[in-house]
Amino acid sequence: MELQIAKHTKEVEEIICRFLPKEEGYQKTVLSAMNYSFNAGGKRLRPMLMLEVFRLFGGKNIKLVEPFMAAMEMLHTSSLIHDDLPAMDNDEYRRGKKTTHIVYGEAMAILAGDGLLLYAFETAAKAYEVEPENKNIGKALSIFAQKAGIYGMVGGQTVDVEMEGKPLSQEQLLFIHHLKTGALIEASMMIGAILAEASDEDVLKIQKIASNIGLAFQIQDDILDVMGDEEMIGKPVGSDCKNNKTTYVSLKGIEQSHADVERYTNEAVGLLDSLHGANEFLKSLLMALVNRKK
């Protein structure tokens, strides 16, 4: 499966990198900073999911979904640049590369994040050049903004930052997980469905699938964190070794966490099977995401 995903990552990168701006003109530095961050790697999971859902519903004109695929990765990258800033997580490295503010300075990193965020919308709107009359583009743009914003990703990020070091209730933790990780996965899959002209009912099903996968993904993340800690420093599983940070595992225990990952995944896969189309790679991809070991 790893190889198959790598192949799809390559396919997606060939598409999305075509939308990057040229590094020229007076604003060359910020353009370099934007592209540096965008090119820092990753599996390109969100645009990959968007494309595979588009295929699931028999989407015909791939040119229509391509601008949104690039836009989604730009939006995601923009959030990483701002997350890494000194006033936020203060991270110096991401995926083994120096973070944007380390290379370009803090002011340029703030502007590169803003620039990528806006370029994401500019890029998504290029779908109108492909099909000027297509009403689904407006729907897709609305979802894109909603799921990224204060009732989506940024909302989750805000509560996470605000509650740092404080104990969380289960409801609060699920709220953060759902928005911070889940919202863009939902948006990616929903936009793929919308642009492929899926029915409203099917778009809702896709949202539910994405929401379950997002949660399972994040719980698995919490599990891997604890297991990683255990291997590395020998603390017992379920301990609060991460600066008292509340995690799914600290709230529910490791066994229940494993069980919940399985439950959410099964529900997602069951819903996927209930749809008319078939996309075996998408199914395997969703299962690989939540069953990953690192």
Place this chain on the structure above:
Amino acid sequence: MELQIAKHTKEVEEIICRFLPKEEGYQKTVLSAMNYSFNAGGKRLRPMLMLEVFRLFGGKNIKLVEPFMAAMEMLHTSSLIHDDLPAMDNDEYRRGKKTTHIVYGEAMAILAGDGLLLYAFETAAKAYEVEPENKNIGKALSIFAQKAGIYGMVGGQTVDVEMEGKPLSQEQLLFIHHLKTGALIEASMMIGAILAEASDEDVLKIQKIASNIGLAFQIQDDILDVMGDEEMIGKPVGSDCKNNKTTYVSLKGIEQSHADVERYTNEAVGLLDSLHGANEFLKSLLMALVNRKK
């Protein structure tokens, strides 16, 4: 004229404030920070220009332009929040009120800026709820993103930050003035025209008017800066008292600057007169903007 503008500011505020998010839920703090910044005042010039151009072209359904008016002010406010950050201009006060990062902390200010930027797009897309079939909404959204982004406002801001303390060529200064101040004025007026179903030719004329007004406005700003300094600290007009900052006045001298404000304004007003419609308030507003004394 001051009174007339104040009346219009009130009219615009009644419209745009209806689009502000409710301060509730887990993300209440960032919502408060967003609204705090939005409510810090100002003439609401950009949405006012948008509305008056919409009226100039006989736009019928005001409900269509309202979401874009609110969105434009959110976008503008978002840029002010990030501009004021310690890593940028490091300003503690704006319009006599403490800046967002002083009141809410730096992390919340970064997120409030991101949140407002995204909420601007979410809000603009609400125009689809008013007229789902209207193709001009897509055009307006594209202009909105382009003029805000790296080839618009953020681009100008980036070059301004990067060149701080260094001497600028006339071309560089005009580039910054054109993008940093001009781009959103262009977008505001163009979107008003587009949503009122102005012809492509007229939208181009409006862009030219806005571009001239933006430049005249910024040159006047430079003139007022120098005159303010002269009154306060007795330095000669045209001196480089502002940390060697290159201004239009330091490049061209005060007389040429005055002449250029007049030239750009006349060109704008001439173009405005050449359009079919008439909007006397818009004309007076443009003249008041560039002839302001403070």
